[in-house]
Amino acid sequence: MVSLSDYLILSAVIFCIGLVGIFVNRTNIITLLMCVELILVAVNTNFIAFSHFLGNEAGQIFVFFILTVAAAEVAIGLAILTLLFRNKGTINVDVTNSLKG
């Protein structure tokens, strides 16, 4: 029997992979987007696990919303990425620091 804590541990591991991916990745903005998706997936896993074990379907409804929003976000993110590449000729994370103070 898979217990709730197993799910939570899995979710935490995915979350940490996503997090570390954001911090250590220095090359590619696409990787950043993928890491964000990983974090969202971790959150979704949490939602579903709690929903199942607490017997409340509301959590699963949330997951649908989050998936929709994440899809939209990725679409916009990729569009921005395309524009960025057109303007700068690169999608390297280290180059895109025009917000520097």
Added chain:
Amino acid sequence: MENIYLTIALAPLLGAIIAGFFGGILGRTATHTITILGVLVSTVLALIVFNHHVLEQGAIFNQNLYTWMQIGSLNVSVGFLVDNLTSVMLVVVSFVSLMVHIYTIGYMHDDDGYTKFFSYISLFTFSMFMLVMSNNFMQLFFGWEAVGLVSYLLIGFWHHKESAVEANLKAFLVNRVGDFGFLLGIGLVLSFSGSLDYMEVFSSLSTTVGVELWGLDLITVVCLLLFVGAMGKSAQVPLHVWLPGSMEGPTPISALIHAATMVTAGIFMVSRMSPMFELSDVALTVVMIVGAITALFMGLLGIVQNDIKKVVAYSTLSQLGYMTVALGVSAYSVAIFHLMTHAFFKALLFLGAGSVIVAMHHEQDIRKMGGLRKKMPITYWTGLIGTLALIGFPGFAGFYSKDMIIEAVHFSSLPYADWVYYAVVAGVFITAFYSFRMFFLVFHGESRVDHHTAEHLHESAPSITFPLIALAIPSAVIGYLTIDPMLFNGWLDNAITIDAAKHASMTELSKLFHGAAAMIPHALQTVPFWMMVGGIVAAWMLSLYRTQWADWIQKTFHRTNYTLESLYGFDRFNEIVFVDGIKKLGNLLWKVSDMGLIDKMAVNGSARLVGFIGSVIRPIQTGYVYHYAFFMIFSLLIILTWVLFAGDNPLLQIEF
């Protein structure tokens, strides 16, 4: 009666408004007719009021007419207190003002500011009425400042003259010093009595007994502060410096404002406050000594002056000193008596001087006059009456008032009263000396008038000579007529309080007094009379008989002469200490406090501080998204950890 009082005050105001706003449209004749009518109405009504209150002994009128403001329990009203003191002042002010109005027609005939001048002097008359009729401190202060304002405007009337502008600025500033004290005094009065109404204040005086402030009795402090105000307005040493300067203004206002009425406001005020001053011997002694210093030393300055108006101005200072001395020895009615006689004869002398100035084409140096007696007979004779009244020649108005002051000092039991007595007696010699020195130099002797002026020299127009004659009559007889009722038969008793047990001057005087006529032969046996004769003889010797003696004295006592000619250095002192001092203080504040502290430290400093902090924390903003994300998540982690483990978190107790 209420309507009469209101009309007295408002008629000149109406005249002033019409003359001020519509003078240009109405023209000269209409303007002076309207303003003179306004003052004439006031004069007639003032005489009716005088008749009602003083001669028929009508009841005191004390009523608030209009509530100006009500703050908590403090009521500030416009109200009139009309008793005998007010009635006397009303008659004096309105009569002198009327004469000056008429005189102005002739004196300002060729001046561009003709209608403006009439507007100002009518406004002055209104302000002075408000001052003397007031029944509370606030209205008194209003009148006090209003006459000061008009005085300022009129001293600088010929504003194209730089000296006039400087003089009115000086008058304004020096009066501010006095007013500051006055206002503090009023504030103290308000704080101990909770009211500004005279009668309420006087009835709450008992609460001040035994209260101390700054080591003095409260009442002493109050009186001294009020007297500082009187010193400013009535030009007592050391706040006298503005009065000689005020002679820059046209002569009619010197007569009206700076001799007869406004400068006596301080004397009037102290008399009005007699219930307060009676409670403080210290304050009375200060008043007396300040008065004596002014009377003696300002008189001395009159000797060395050569400007005809300056001589009269210093004489005014000296006479104001005499009035103040009378106040100091609790002879308030004598002070008011001298105020009244002085108003007449000093206005006469000023207007006479103005008549001479007009005839001399605005030459004011008495060394360039002489022998005007034949050319200007009316001015000469009225001038003689004025001078005799001023020096206190037996029978003339000034004789009675001044003699009474000297006798009152004689009977005073205040400390230093004996010194003050010597000062005022010596003052008689000095008064006679400078008055007749000027009189002889102007009217007698050889003519030193330059050739061109001499050809046009003639008696002034009727509008000038009429006021001279009209003022000469009271200057001659008013003392004889009013001394008995005013001083000894209680004309002023319902306005003035004297603690007869402590200050016995008036009681002693009344024991000695045997009628006005009897004073004249008696005068021959007194010191002041012979001092006066000595003064006349000395003046005659030095200015007519042997003029070279005057030069010799001047050379031999050049140091004394220098002291007198530099006016004891008051002006120099003020210039060095106050003018330069304040300039330096201003520079200091400008450079150190404004430029240094405010500009450099506060304004630029805060800007620089923001810049500095910015430069320190700027590197944090790298522009890399993953740095921001790291900060966000790391901070969130810290916050969540803290929330989770701080205290008894119910989340930790959930079991699945």
